Amino acid sequence: MYKExxxxxxxxxxxxxxxxxxxxxxxxxxYISDEAVTAISEYLSIPPNHIYGVLTFYTxxxxxxxGKNIIRLCESPPCxxxxxxxxxxxLKVLLGVDTGETSKDGQFTLELCACLGxxxxxxxxxxxxxxxxxxxxxxxxxxxxxxxxxx
Amino acid sequence: xxxxxxxxxxxxxxxxxxxxxxxxKERFHEVLxxxxxxxxxxxxxxxxxxxxxxxxxxxxxxxxxxYKKVTPEDVEEIVNDHFMKGRPVKRLMxxxxxxxxxxxxxxxxxxxxxxxxxxxxxxYIDPESLDEYIATGGYEALxxxxxxxxxxxxxxxxxxxxxxxxxxxxxxxxxxxxxVHDAKADQKYYICNGDEGDPGAFMxxxxxxxxxxxxxxxxxxxxxxxxxxxxxxxxRAEYPLAIQRxxxxxxxxxxxxxxxxxxxxxxxxxxxxxxxxAGAFVCGEETALIHSIEGxxxxxxxxxxxxxxxxxxxxxxxxxxxETLGNIPTIYxxxxxxxxxxxxxxxxxxKVFALTGDIRNTGLVEVPMGISLRELIFDVGGGMVxxxxxxxxxxxxxxxxxxxxxxxxxxxxxxxxxxxxAMMGSGGVIVMNDQKCMVNVAKFFMDFCVDxxxxxxxxxxxxxxxxxxxxxxxTNGDGREEDIDELIRLGEAxxxxxxxxxxxxxxxxxxxxxxxxxxxxxxHIRDKACNTKVCLPLIHFDIxxxxxxxxxxxxxxxxxxCITGSRDxxxxxxxxxxxxxxxxxxxxxxxxxGRIPGMHPEMIAKREADKQRLASEx
Numbered sequence: 001m002y003k004e005x006x007x008x009x010x011x012x013x014x015x016x017x018x019x020x021x022x023x024x025x026x027x028x029x030x031y032i033s034d035e036a037v038t039a040i041s042e043y044l045s046i047p048p049n050h051i052y053g054v055l056t057f058y059t060x061x062x063x064x065x066x067g068k069n070i071i072r073l074c075e076s077p078p079c080x081x082x083x084x085x086x087x088x089x090x091l092k093v094l095l096g097v098d099t100g101e102t103s104k105d106g107q108f109t110l111e112l113c114a115c116l117g118x119x120x121x122x123x124x125x126x127x128x129x130x131x132x133x134x135x136x137x138x139x140x141x142x143x144x145x146x147x148x149x150x151x
Numbered sequence: 152x153x154x155x156x157x158x159x160x161x162x163x164x165x166x167x168x169x170x171x172x173x174x175x176k177e178r179f180h181e182v183l184x185x186x187x188x189x190x191x192x193x194x195x196x197x198x199x200x201x202x203x204x205x206x207x208x209x210x211x212x213x214x215x216x217x218y219k220k221v222t223p224e225d226v227e228e229i230v231n232d233h234f235m236k237g238r239p240v241k242r243l244m245x246x247x248x249x250x251x252x253x254x255x256x257x258x259x260x261x262x263x264x265x266x267x268x269x270x271x272x273x274x275y276i277d278p279e280s281l282d283e284y285i286a287t288g289g290y291e292a293l294x295x296x297x298x299x300x301x302x303x304x305x306x307x308x309x310x311x312x313x314x315x316x317x318x319x320x321x322x323x324x325x326x327x328x329x330x331v332h333d334a335k336a337d338q339k340y341y342i343c344n345g346d347e348g349d350p351g352a353f354m355x356x357x358x359x360x361x362x363x364x365x366x367x368x369x370x371x372x373x374x375x376x377x378x379x380x381x382x383x384x385x386x387r388a389e390y391p392l393a394i395q396r397x398x399x400x401x402x403x404x405x406x407x408x409x410x411x412x413x414x415x416x417x418x419x420x421x422x423x424x425x426x427x428x429a430g431a432f433v434c435g436e437e438t439a440l441i442h443s444i445e446g447x448x449x450x451x452x453x454x455x456x457x458x459x460x461x462x463x464x465x466x467x468x469x470x471x472x473x474e475t476l477g478n479i480p481t482i483y484x485x486x487x488x489x490x491x492x493x494x495x496x497x498x499x500x501x502k503v504f505a506l507t508g509d510i511r512n513t514g515l516v517e518v519p520m521g522i523s524l525r526e527l528i529f530d531v532g533g534g535m536v537x538x539x540x541x542x543x544x545x546x547x548x549x550x551x552x553x554x555x556x557x558x559x560x561x562x563x564x565x566x567x568x569x570x571x572x573a574m575m576g577s578g579g580v581i582v583m584n585d586q587k588c589m590v591n592v593a594k595f596f597m598d599f600c601v602d603x604x605x606x607x608x609x610x611x612x613x614x615x616x617x618x619x620x621x622x623x624x625x626t627n628g629d630g631r632e633e634d635i636d637e638l639i640r641l642g643e644a645x646x647x648x649x650x651x652x653x654x655x656x657x658x659x660x661x662x663x664x665x666x667x668x669x670x671x672x673x674x675h676i677r678d679k680a681c682n683t684k685v686c687l688p689l690i691h692f693d694i695x696x697x698x699x700x701x702x703x704x705x706x707x708x709x710x711x712x713c714i715t716g717s718r719d720x721x722x723x724x725x726x727x728x729x730x731x732x733x734x735x736x737x738x739x740x741x742x743x744x745g746r747i748p749g750m751h752p753e754m755i756a757k758r759e760a761d762k763q764r765l766a767s768e769x
Contacts, residue, residue: 016446017429021388050447057448057605058429060388072389076350077545077595078507078581114432114603116389117353119507119579120166120203120514129391133169133206 001026002039011044016054019044020061029065030109059113067102067109069147073125076115084123088112090137091125094144107148155193157234158212162274164199164357165392166514170206171222178226192234198361200274202261203514205245210256210274217256218243261512264531266493268501269317269354269477270517273361278396281403284364290409292483293368296375297417302332305376312487313499314479318344318435318472319550319576320652321498321565324373327469330459331377334467339379341370341423342463342470345386345393346440348432349548350599351579354503355473357515359386359393362477363400367423369476371410372483375419377469382423385440388430398425432603436651437462437470439605450607451651472577474503494520498564502575506532508582509539518563525559528582539584543667547576549596549603550656552663553589572663574656588685589668590675593661594622600657611654614645618661628688628750628758630676638665680749687731691751694735696721698743705735705744726751 005022009015023036032055041048055061073079073088088099091110095103102109118124121133132143159179163172176194183189200208205219216239218229225243232238244252245259253259267273276283284290296305310325331339343366347355359366370382386394401423404410412420426444433439434449441463443449462468478500482490491499498520504527507513511533518527524544528534535541543553546563552573554561561567565575583592597619606612618641621634642658649655665672674680681689694705694714701718713729716722724735736744 013446014426014444017427017443021427021429053448054446057450058431060430076599077549077592078351078579080595081508081581081583081587113389113430114348114599115350115352117347117356117387118165118169118203119351119353119505121169121206122507122513124169126389131165131169133166 002036003043006040006043013044013046016040016044016046016051017058020051020055024061028068030067030070031062031065033063065102067106069108069127070111071108071125071127072111072113072116074114074116074118074123075112076119078115078119079123082122084135086137087123087125087135087140090140091144094141108144156191158193158195160195160197160200160210160212160274162198162200162206162208163196164203164274164360165353165390166199166203167206167208168392170203172207174223175207175209175221175226178223179230182226182230186230186235188230188234195277196279197275198273198278199357199515201265201270201514201516202259202512204512205514211239214239214254215256216254217245217259219245261514261516261531261533264522264526265517266501266519267517268481268490269358269365269474269503270361270515271481272365273357273515276362278361278363279399281364281400281407284362288484289364289480290368292480293371293375293409294415296372296483297415297419302376302378305372306332308483308487309376309479312482312490313494314475314482314490315498315565316472317474317478317502317577319349319547319574321575324471324475327459327471328373328377330457331379331467331469334460336467338381338466339377340463340466340468341374341377341379341382342437342440342444342468343370343382343384343473343476344435344437344440344470345384345390345397345473346428346435347387347390347473347577348435348603349550349577349579351507351545351548351581352505352577354505354515354578356390356393358473358477358503359384359390360396363393363396364404365480366397366473366476367400367404367410369479370423370471371414371421372479373469373471373476374421377467379469380420380422382421383444383463384423384425385434385444386425386427388427394425394427401425431605432599433605433651433653436653439651440470441468448605450605451653453650474578495562495564497566502563502578504578504580506580506582508545508580509536509584509587510534510580510582511536520564521562523560523562524554527563527580528559532580532582535582535584537584539586541582542585542587543583543589543592543664545573545581545583545592545596545660546579547574547656547659548579548581549599550574550652550659551576551579552659553592553667554663555667572659572666574659586683586685588626588681588683589664589671590622590626590681591685593664594619594626596660597622597657600653604654604657608648608650608654610645610648611650611657614641614649615654615657617641618645618658622661625672625675626681626686626688628675628679628686630672632676634676635665635669635672638662678749679755682748684746684748689748689750690731691726691747691749691754692724692729692731692733692735693745693747693751694722694724695743695745698741700741700743702740704738704740708734708738710734726753727757 241252314324315321439449439451458468503517699721706714713725
């Protein structure tokens with residue numbers, strides 16, 4: 001599978017970030033495994049340590065298996081001012097996880113991230129590629145329920 | 152294309168989408184289908200219209216009527232009353248101070264002091280339509296430049312306009328162009344910096360999403376001036392819609408022959424592609440960004456050599472911000488004199504600001520340089536939310552500084568802001584009311600910078616961590632008398648010694664709050680009191696015996712059983728056990744429980760005793 005993804009891109013070093021994104025997005029557990037690193041290393045002819053260097057530098061990549069849906073709650077000042085702390089507390093209780101952890105049913109991983117650039121509607125979170133703004137504790141319950149049902 | 156009676160422009164910027172704009176658009180399609188009106192009404196998804204707080208918003212032409220906070224339930228009423236009977240729905244309009252409905256978009260106070268240059272088409276055209284961009288004068292400037300001007304003339308015109316980089320530094324755009332133009336190389340590159348990471352800034356996202364062809368045209372004009380034939384858009388992976396829109400714009404431009412070989416029949420050939428980040432704030436720094444495109448860690452490298460001499464893959468490279476590029480087509484279409492007639496002596500043109508925080512009209516605005524903070528916050532921004540007073544404004548994100556009421560009449564331009572201890576940055580404006588603790592805010596910004604430091608140079612990696620530690624100590628009630636001086640000393644050292652802009656500017660929020668709110672730091676340290684009642688260790692809860700009715704609700708809701716008493720004796724909080732969860736205050740039916748600034752004297756005495764005991768044990 002990894003080789004197949006790699007071969008979509010030209011074998012040049014500057015495609016590394018793209019390949020990593022693609023592999024992570026394709027993997028059902030949204031992470032980059034040791035095998036993936038080896039495959040990329042062979043394909044691009046760059047040492048695995050360079051790939052690990054890149055992989056661990058950028059916050060969006062994970063070397064550990066994650067849930068089906070990735071929740072990224074903004075922890076930047078404009079969201080903080082509008083009460084993102086309460087939203088975080090609610091999410092933790094709702095999913096029964098701490099930040100960085102995956103819910104028991106494997107549905108959600110809760111992460112914090114820097115500004116998502118939707119500050120006019122703070123507090124904000126992203127679930128996968130969708131942005132949810134003007135969050136309240138009630139709204140969060142609704143959104144999680146919807147995503148859980150696959151809507 | 153058939154002409155339709157009504158144009159319905161729905162804002163589908165990320166802000167309005169997050170507030171539910173897509174559902175409303177779908178509902179309009181449904182209702183119009185049911186009523187058989189699809190051939191009368193043109194539904195257009197536009198980019199960001201600006202007033203995010205009112206989202207989802209829409210404008211209906213020909214009258215230009217502005218609706219705010221529309222819900223799917225409102226759609227049928229709009230169709231029935233407005234579209235069919237010609238009676239606009241008053242309750243969805245904004246209201247003025249006398250509670251009269253404001254119907255037309257042009258009369259909305261939020262728009263009145265704004266001058267749109269970079270955001271000219273944002274919220275007015277369909278960003279996915281090349282035809283609409285061309286209809287508003289798009290690619291006219293590129294055509295004129297390629298067919299009538301030499302590269303050097305193109306640079307001269309840029310010089311006359313006085314445009315400076317909108318990404319933060321304010322470096323004159325024409326100088327960068329000239330440097331790359333003069334450099335001898337077989338290949339030169341143009342990079343558009345769309346790695347907008349400043350918390351509270353979202354103009355680049357909105358521009359890329361709302362008017363991608365404008366950014367592309369700006370890049371091509373610049374590329375012609377300096378002789379670059381390849382361009383890169385480096386965009387954060389957090390902005391999937393922006394990435395999709397710019398990719399689509401590139402494909403459309405190719406198809407229409409506006410990109411590729413011999414553009415407009417000239418010798419100029421140009422191609423561009425999109426690269427994405429993967430979550431690293433430091434990649435907004437140009438050398439770090441270049442390393443990231445090359446497929447490495449986004450660590451900055453010392454300058455010189457400047458990217459203009461040795462940039463991407465060692466070739467001369469210009470890195471321009473999205474908003475800078477957004478200004479370029481209009482400058483060439485309307486002339487440099489027109490652009491330079493706006494703004495101040497050293498800062499020409501307009502600037503896009505993102506208003507956030509405790510301000511009524513959060514959103515995206517574009518105003519002439521030199522506008523006062525008062526106008527920006529109170530006229531355009533509509534003032535503060537609720538009854539709270541204005542306390543401070545953080546300009547320029549985590550690299551900027553806080554300004555206060557005494558600066559409200561300061562004109563916003565690069566030099567003035569720097570002089571006052573803030574900076575333009577990318578244009579994030581975070582407004583704070585009198586409920587905010589400035590020590591806590593400074594700590595919060597510092598936390599962001601500690602997280603985002605790439606760790607390459609020690610002043611930033613270690614210095615910021617030390618500063619954060621001191622701030623944490625102060626907000627926990629363990630502040631020491633010498634802490635303020637130590638923060639200043641460290642801040643200045645980090646500023647002088649860090650490798651890149653991130654580290655150099657990271658101490659600014661602390662230094663500027665120390666400059667203007669030193670008394671708050673002092674009360675945290677000396678009096679162990681947070682007067683805004685934000686820092687939990689520096690407040691306590693207490694029950695007013697005169698108000699208490701002895702209902703015992705607080706005692707029953709206390710998770711640590713630290714409230715005791717009886718109906719006759721009333722209730723008391725045992726301060727040493729209190730965890731300050733605030734439950735008691737929430738449940739008290741007569742508001743007898745108060746949140747009081749300052750650590751309780753009992754607590755201070757206990758901590759003092761603990762300290763002495765520890766010292767004697769040593």
